[in-house]
Amino acid sequence: MELDFERCYRAADSRDQRFDGCFYTAVRTTTIYCRPSCPAVTPKRENVEFYPTAAAAQRAGFRACLRCRPDAAPGSPEWDTRLDTVGRAMRLIGDGIVDREGVTGLAARLGYTERHLNRMLTAELGAGPLALARAQRAQTARILVETTDLGLAEIAFAAGFGSVRQFNDTMLEIYARSPSRLRETRRAVQREAGTINLRLAYRAPLHVGSLLEFLGARTLPGVDELDGDTYRRGLVLPHGFASVALRPADRWIFATLRLSDVRDLAPAVARCRRLLDLDADPDAVDGMLGSDPALAAAVHAEPGVRVPRAVDGFETAVRAVVGQQVSVAGARTTLVRLLRAAGTEPVEGQLSGFPAAEVVAELPDSAFGMPAARRATIRTLAAAVADGKLDLEPGADRAEATARLLELPGIGPWTAGYVAMRAMGDPDTFLATDLAARRGAAALGLPDSAKALAGYAERWRPWRSYALIRLWRAA
Structure with missing residues (x-):
């Protein structure tokens, strides 16, 4: 770069x-x-x-500033928009793939040899996959040192380090302080056992209301809930379950995490950031959309509108299939029935997340409450995800995943586009046939036929997903 x-x-x-x-x-x-x-x-x-x-800075021998905490900065918006190997690699590294599967696993997912992948990342980013993962491990470890009472040895392995010595050496090199010294300087705050409290940074402005309205209208018992301005949801992570409470504040989103395994801290943070689209560049998006007279007033009134994204690609795909040609309320009723059949209901107020693809694939017909053709679509979708034939996570090849979605019976361009936008983070998806989008277009004085609206939307590239959200709000 x-x-x-x-x-x-x-x-x-x-x-x-x-x-x-x-x-x-x-x-x-x-x-x-x-x-x-x-x-x-x-x-x-x-x-x-x-x-x-x-x-790259660490590799060149520099250590992190303890005043501005550069490791806690928002991620680059480039990794959400880029479709190439480097962009996919950064999304996968952010989700902790190197810690779980090593560089070998990362290279296999991307279809390159380890050597070639290392060469590509080093040439463009100044650091290879191991160095990038090491920087993330250090950040995870610092958060655990400063926000939990876990033993330092336990933190070392939870953050992904191979040994306590490696952990100590890395922290000393990056922060110029040993883990024990970092712990000495932490603030004395009230901590609830088993929780991790942290702040998620974002680039202002952020229109929190639009995110909470969208997510709140689609909450499902046992999966997520909205309580005032606090959004809570369950997470299914690589090493176990977790729950998170997200509360907006000035310049930050406060996150309270409960993890069954602290090794899941990095992927949990990555998924929370992804859900709220916190790494977006609102100035670039609003600058483009605000230049259109039809959207200028909306952009001025509500700056920083984001795309509500997802923590689980399979969950988003199921929601999209169920939501075909029905209202949001109707889709919610059908999904609640499915969740009850899968055993996903709140227990003593705890949220467990959406059931796995393997579970949904084995549910009886009575669990679905929908036409036979749509039921077959969900079963086929679940089987494809469970078998690994379909990858709907952010590190996936978006073009390939979309093509494979369209191959499944009962999934058309609307469903595939919705999944690409929310699950895979495509910033440039536009659903011209969507009824709410066409109503929003009409309310703004824009063409409301699918063909004419699709043609008009070309001027909103590469931020058509954000334009779609604004049309939905106008509707």
């Missing part, structure tokens, strides 16, 4: 928060790297280097 020195320096000099996570500022005289918005005195030009990732 080629960085323009002058542009980066201007952003750092003005402490522009919009660039946090997009690049990192490293200072040779202090051997410290920061986020662009760090409040420290701007270093002289001749003492500065810029890196596309924290891992």
Whole structure:
């Protein structure tokens, strides 16, 4: 990733928060790297280097600033929009694939040899997959050190380190402090046993209301719930179950996590960020959409509208199939029946998440409450996901996943597009045949026939998913 020195320096000099996570500022005289918005005195030009990732700065011998915490910056919006191997690799690394399956597993998922994958990532990002995963492990470990009472040895293995010595050496190298010293400096706060409290950063503005309205209208018992401005949901993670409560605040989303296995912290955080689209660049999106007179007033009134995404690709696909040609309320009724048959109901207020594909595939006909053809579609979908023939997670090849979805009987362009937008994070999906989108278009004075609306929407590329959300809100 080629960085323009002058542009980066201007952003750092003005402490522009919009660039946090997009690049990192490293200072040779202090051997410290920061986020662009760090409040420290701007270093002289001749003492500065810029890196596309924290891992690249660490690899060059710089340690993280303890004032601005660059590892806690929002992720680069580029990883959500890019469809190439590097973008897919970054999404998979963020979900903890290297910690669970190693570089071998990452390379296999992407269809490259380890050597070639390392060469591609190093050439573009300044660090290979191991270094990128190591930077994420260090961040996970720091969060656990500062927010839990777990023993340091337990934290080392929970964060993915191979040994306590490796953990100690890495933390000392990146933060210039041993884990025990980091723990000494943590704030004295009230901690509930078994919970991890953290703040999720985002690029302002963020229109929280639109996210909560969308998610709240689709809550399912045992899966998720909305209580005032706090959204809670269950998560099915690689090592077990978890639940999270997400509450918006100024500049942050406060997250309270309950994990059955602390090794799942990194994927849990990645999925929460993905669900609320926290790594988006609202200035770029709103700048494009706001230039259209038809959307300008809506963008001005509600800046920072995001695409409500997903924590489970299979769940989103099932919701999409059930929601074909029925209202949101009707789809919810059908899904509640399915969940009861699968045994997914709240127990003492605990949320367990959506049932696995293997469970749904084996449910009896009485569990579905829908026409036989649609029931067969869900069973076929569940079997394809359970067998590994269909990957609907963010690291998937979007074009390939969409093509395989369309091969399944009963799944058409609307369903495949909805899944691509919410489950796989495609920022440029547009559902021109969607009734609510056409109603929203009519309310804004835009063409409301599917063909004419699709043609008009071409001017909204590459942010048509965000335009679709605004049409739904206008409806």
